[in-house]
Amino acid sequence: MLFSITSIKPIAIFRVSLIIITALSNIGCSDHEQSKVVNFSNTITLEKPDTKQRGDKQLRVAIGAMVSPRESISIYQELLDYLGEKLGKEIVLEQRKTYSEINELLGKSEVDFAFVCSGPYVVGKEKYGLELLAAPEVNGSHFYNAYLIVNKDSRFNTIEDLRSKTFALTDPDSNTGKLAPIGWLKKIGEKPETFFGSLIYTYSHDNSILAVSRGFVDGASVDGLIWAYFNKTNPDLTSNTRVILKSENYGTPPVVATRQMSKSMKEAIKRALLGMRDDKRGAEILDRLMINRFVPAKDDWYNSIRDVIESAGVSMEPQDGLSKSEN
Amino acid sequence: MGFRSLKTKLLLAASLLVISSGVALSLLVSDQYSKSLIDSARHQAENLALSLAIESADKVLTHDLVALQKSLDHQMKSNRSLAYLFVVRDGQVLAHTFQKNFPQELLDANTVISEDGGNEQTIVSTTGERFIDIARPIFQGKAGLLRLGISEKSLERQVDELRMKMGLITLFILLTAIAGSLFLVKRITGPLGELARSVENIKQGSWDVKIRVSGRDEVTILAKSLINMAARLKHYTQRLENQKLELERAHNQTRIFCEIVRELGTV
Structure with a gap:
């Protein structure tokens, strides 16, 4: 048997070491991601947002904050897309936190038409000359009511039970969210700011419902149509609330146009809205919105709101002593 | 004897193996650590982007730009790893956290593919700083796009610290290994040297x-x-x-x- 004995050479040790380093270090360097090079020094001065030029093919529409902004889009987007298609215009949606901001947009003609609450229509008609285009008919009626709601498990059964309690108002310009409770309290010789322990503004009816449902407030006055809509589409929101009082009838929240809008466009919008029930897709959208149809609105449907404003001497601005909440 | 002695060769081999293993291990561990740090930062960035996108939706939709700006500024103050935040809608930057002007190339450096999911993009500045950029649609893109950037600088610093620690540990192991090797090599090569001398004596006739x-x-x-x-x-x-x-x-x-x-x- 022949054995071969060879001495270890230093270079062989170096080679083995190099192989170990190369092999192990390569394990972690297998993937290479793509990156983009950006020169952060190359800057521009940004133009003020929303200073875009309005195109002729655009129609700007606003939605009052009757429900929170995201809910508004979920509810109205399909209807707006439908209108855009029927009118051959690109519909640009504008939303604001308060009703008065929407009225201001209408007053300055920064939007062409809007879906507003009935209270702001009354104010906007007076202040900016807003014109009625149509109003929704729900459950066979073009009237709706304010609901006084409390938590389902509470012992409150009348508005008097809510004395010195926490109460949620929707918006300083809201009909059902502010004027209605003022009207109720007027009948018993009270005012919200002295009758309730504390008041908050929630800036949308779904926020008011949520506030009552979660027990943040003891009671709230909300739009009956919106309460009914959520009671059907999102019962989790309303299931913890109980309606203890309904208001008199008010004209349903209308679709209004600015005075400056061309007559032909007003007529076109009216036609599109009033004809929705006769159109297959339009009817489907109305069904989802729980609206029977849009009908030509009359200004005197909103007289009951004017009566409340006049009799109570209501200022449609936030009053001193009313705390605000940004729910 | 020098390099030709078995003792020197064994010591050299042991040292080089410890050094090479240490270096390789250091590279491997720091690479894995770096990856896990970046992964963790990515997840944090994605969660933060999602949360901010939800929070920003109402502000964007109601055009409440002051509240939006305050919200972004608040996030920047409360999260030091954030490099920048901005919200874009219809090609317009509604709010951003850059001190003065806006880096033009950043606007198009990342975008979303679907309206439900975010997109991640590594961005490198011309000075070599790396950023994890997340683009997240706000309210399915109906309220624009939130962009969030996290600098990898702090992560790189942590990796460098780890490398330094690994280097010191490798040095300590090397010194311990050399001491141990010296002892073992002496134990192994001592008898072999005796044998070699005895064989030499036999050769001389003793x-x-x-x-x-x-x-x-x-x-x-x-x-x-x-x-x-x-x-x-x-x-x-x-x-x-x-x-x-x-x-x-x-x-x-x-x-x-x-x-x-x-x-x-x-x-």
């Missing part, structure tokens, strides 16, 4: 092999074999020498006997 043998390893077996071999060689050599002496004696006797016979013949 048969007395004086090695203390204990243990059962290969070196001990080799030493025992060498002792036995030396003893046997000594024995055989002595026998040969004795036989040689006997042969010489016989040869002398024969030679003397022959000389006597020759002298008797001449008489």
Whole structure:
């Protein structure tokens, strides 16, 4: 048997070491991601947002904050897309936190038409000359009511039970969210700011419902149509609330146009809205919105709101002593 | 002896293996650590982007830009790893957290593919700083796009700290390994050196092999074999020498006997 004995050479040790380093270090360097090079020094001065030029093919529409902004889009987007298609215009949606901001947009003609609450229509008609285009008919009626709601498990059964309690108002310009409770309290010789322990503004009816449902407030006055809509589409929101009082009838929240809008466009919008029930897709959208149809609105449907404003001497601005909440 | 001695070679091999393993391990661990740090930062960035996108939706939709700006500024103050935040809608930057002007190229550096999911993009500045950029649609893109950037600088600093620690640990291990190797190499090469010297002595004709043998390893077996071999060689050599002496004696006797016979013949 022949054995071969060879001495270890230093270079062989170096080679083995190099192989170990190369092999192990390569394990972690297998993937290479793509990156983009950006020169952060190359800057521009940004133009003020929303200073875009309005195109002729655009129609700007606003939605009052009757429900929170995201809910508004979920509810109205399909209807707006439908209108855009029927009118051959690109519909640009504008939303604001308060009703008065929407009225201001209408007053300055920064939007062409809007879906507003009935209270702001009354104010906007007076202040900016807003014109009625149509109003929704729900459950066979073009009237709706304010609901006084409390938590389902509470012992409150009348508005008097809510004395010195926490109460949620929707918006300083809201009909059902502010004027209605003022009207109720007027009948018993009270005012919200002295009758309730504390008041908050929630800036949308779904926020008011949520506030009552979660027990943040003891009671709230909300739009009956919106309460009914959520009671059907999102019962989790309303299931913890109980309606203890309904208001008199008010004209349903209308679709209004600015005075400056061309007559032909007003007529076109009216036609599109009033004809929705006769159109297959339009009817489907109305069904989802729980609206029977849009009908030509009359200004005197909103007289009951004017009566409340006049009799109570209501200022449609936030009053001193009313705390605000940004729910 | 120098580089040719087995002791030096073994020490060199042990040192180089420890160094190479240490370096390789350091590279591997720091690479994995860096990856896990970046992954963790990505997840945090994605969660933050999602939360901010939800929070920003109402502000964007109601055009409440002051509240939006305050919300972004608040996030920047409360999260130091954030490099920038901005909200874009219809190509317009509604709010951003850059001190003055806006980096133009950043706007198009990342976008979303679907309206439900975000997109991640690594961005490198011209100065070499790396950013994890997340683009997240706000309210399915109906309220624009939120962009969020996290600088990898702090992560790189942590990786560098780890590398430094690994280097020090490797140095400590190296010194310990060299000390240990010296001890072991001495234990291994000591008997081998004794054997080598004994073999050299045998070669010089000295048969007395004086090695203390204990243990059962290969070196001990080799030493025992060498002792036995030396003893046997000594024995055989002595026998040969004795036989040689006997042969010489016989040869002398024969030679003397022959000389006597020759002298008797001449008489």
